[in-house]
Amino acid sequence: MNGTSSIMHGDRTVVNSNTVNMQGSAIEIHGLKKSFGLKPILRGIDLTLLKGERMALLGANGTGKTTLLRILAGLTRPNAGSVSIEGLDSEQYAQQTRHLVGFVAHQPYLYEELTALENLLFFARMYTVANPQERARELLQRVGLERRTHERVSTFSRGQLQRLSWARALLHVPHLLLLDEADTGLDQQGHELINALLAEHTAHNGSTLFTTHQLERALADSDKIVLLSGGHVTYQGETKALTLDTLQQIYREVTQ
Amino acid sequence: MNKTARRIVGTDLSCPGATPCDRPARELRIFCDQVWAILWKDVRCELRNKQAWTSMGLFALLVLVIFNFAFDLRVDNKVAVAPGALWVAFIFASLLGLGRTIAIEREQGPMDRLLLCPVDRRAIYLAKLLGNVLFIGVVEIVALPVFAALFDVPLGVGALLPIVLFGTLGIATIGTLFSAIAAATRARELLLPLLVFPLIVPVVIAAVRATGDLLAPALNEPPWLGLIIAFDVIFLSVSTLLFQYVIEE
Numbered sequence: 001m002n003g004t005s006s007i008m009h010g011d012r013t014v015v016n017s018n019t020v021n022m023q024g025s026a027i028e029i030h031g032l033k034k035s036f037g038l039k040p041i042l043r044g045i046d047l048t049l050l051k052g053e054r055m056a057l058l059g060a061n062g063t064g065k066t067t068l069l070r071i072l073a074g075l076t077r078p079n080a081g082s083v084s085i086e087g088l089d090s091e092q093y094a095q096q097t098r099h100l101v102g103f104v105a106h107q108p109y110l111y112e113e114l115t116a117l118e119n120l121l122f123f124a125r126m127y128t129v130a131n132p133q134e135r136a137r138e139l140l141q142r143v144g145l146e147r148r149t150h151e152r153v154s155t156f157s158r159g160q161l162q163r164l165s166w167a168r169a170l171l172h173v174p175h176l177l178l179l180d181e182a183d184t185g186l187d188q189q190g191h192e193l194i195n196a197l198l199a200e201h202t203a204h205n206g207s208t209l210f211t212t213h214q215l216e217r218a219l220a221d222s223d224k225i226v227l228l229s230g231g232h233v234t235y236q237g238e239t240k241a242l243t244l245d246t247l248q249q250i251y252r253e254v255t256q
Numbered sequence: 257m258n259k260t261a262r263r264i265v266g267t268d269l270s271c272p273g274a275t276p277c278d279r280p281a282r283e284l285r286i287f288c289d290q291v292w293a294i295l296w297k298d299v300r301c302e303l304r305n306k307q308a309w310t311s312m313g314l315f316a317l318l319v320l321v322i323f324n325f326a327f328d329l330r331v332d333n334k335v336a337v338a339p340g341a342l343w344v345a346f347i348f349a350s351l352l353g354l355g356r357t358i359a360i361e362r363e364q365g366p367m368d369r370l371l372l373c374p375v376d377r378r379a380i381y382l383a384k385l386l387g388n389v390l391f392i393g394v395v396e397i398v399a400l401p402v403f404a405a406l407f408d409v410p411l412g413v414g415a416l417l418p419i420v421l422f423g424t425l426g427i428a429t430i431g432t433l434f435s436a437i438a439a440a441t442r443a444r445e446l447l448l449p450l451l452v453f454p455l456i457v458p459v460v461i462a463a464v465r466a467t468g469d470l471l472a473p474a475l476n477e478p479p480w481l482g483l484i485i486a487f488d489v490i491f492l493s494v495s496t497l498l499f500q501y502v503i504e505e
Contacts, residue, residue: 075368098374109369113301125293126373
């Protein structure tokens with residue numbers, strides 16, 4: 001572990017690894033809390049993701065990774081705290097921040113009765129994408145589904161649904177990609193495809209926050225690693241300072 | 257509004273050479289386009305699914321046939337019974353279909369697919385409302401000739417049309433809002449009628465009396481159609497404002 005990262009225990013005060021300029025941050029989260037009924041899920045999250053950075057969010061099941069991503073995607077409202085995306089408060093500028101975000105999750109968020117092209121055209125109109133036909137066909141080709149353009153989504157396999165879900169999320173060229181175990185159901189080619197899509201996104205200064213249970217993937221694909229446990233950020237640090245063994249050790253320590 | 261907000265709003269709502277005065281017009285165009293897109297998507301999904309259309313249509317016809325056998329339809333009491341039978345058929349059939357447009361969205365969680373998008377929640381409500389009016393309207397078009405034949409009553413289509421249209425709008429306005437509430441619960445099929453029936457009573461009374469007035473005109477009747485329109489305006493305004501709080505967590 002280098003000097004800018006730390007494992008946090010006790011009152012779990014967060015130590016940020018960088019002094020962040022607001023203009024340079026893709027995500028700024030302060031004191032974020034969320035409960036479902038009486039059960040607290042997030043107990044005060046503070047987090048910063050810089051533009052162009054990739055952050056892996058790790059943690060055991062039920063630690064609030066998905067809840068955090070849903071809050072960032074504008075699907076769930078926090079009970080307390082503030083979230084800003086590229087400097088925009090996500091409550092005050094909810095519609096504008098939705099324009100900035102692309103979200104891929106376990107669920108494909110597609111309409112099964114519509115064809116692949118109809119789905120993308122529908123979402124293109126929702127995001128007011130310029131030249132929707134051209135963009136939709138370009139993405140279908142990019143994710144390897146051009147042969148299934150006019151087929152109903154209900155006939156797609158799990159991996160094909162996930163590919164189309166990626167196309168949906170990239171339609172409006174989002175600045176920030178939120179990926180909640182977005183590689184679910186993908187074969188080897190599918191993994192290579194999303195690696196290429198992520199590389200393109202990062203090359204255009206796009207930011208990425210992704211959840212995974214695979215520590216190797218977290219090490220390979222991120223610039224920063226954050227661990228959630230008990231509704232708190234219990235570790236955050238730069239990936240380059242970590243080896244797989246170190247990460248495994250930290251993971252075991254903070255999730256116990 | 258800070259710099260990023262201005263940039264995003266500018267990207268979506270402006271075009272080269274546009275003046276600030278054009279912005280409301282462009283926002284309205286985007287709003288209408290999104291309403292149309294959601295409506296188109298719902299209609300297309302339903303046309304391919306066909307479940308709601310078929311069940312609503314058959315249900316309305318069955319109610320009319322059963323009423324036709326259940327009541328003693330002599331000439332003197334036909335006018336008293338027929339309007340009520342017609343609107344009961346419409347309301348029961350409507351309740352079968354009202355939950356559909358919201359149920360389509362709830363198939364993969366609480367409307368997440370639409371809520372992810374930067375779309376005005378009022379546009380979602382209006383699209384769902386128009387979809388419901390359309391679905392109920394199609395069923396009514398099928399049921400009306402059957403009603404006229406079974407009850408042997410003359411239908412003045414020109415005069416009946418506004419009553420059916422505004423009556424249906426009133427039912428759909430309340431139904432769309434409460435189907436969103438009911439869809440979030442496990443007992444949605446039970447809850448929807450319990451929530452909707454009490455609230456649409458004024459519209460139903462006015463619609464039945466207005467229809468009866470067409471079949472047997474009476475003196476000194478209140479302006480029933482005007483009352484329906486007034487209720488529609490109130491329901492529509494309140495529902496449009498409340499919808500976003502209902503669908504968002």
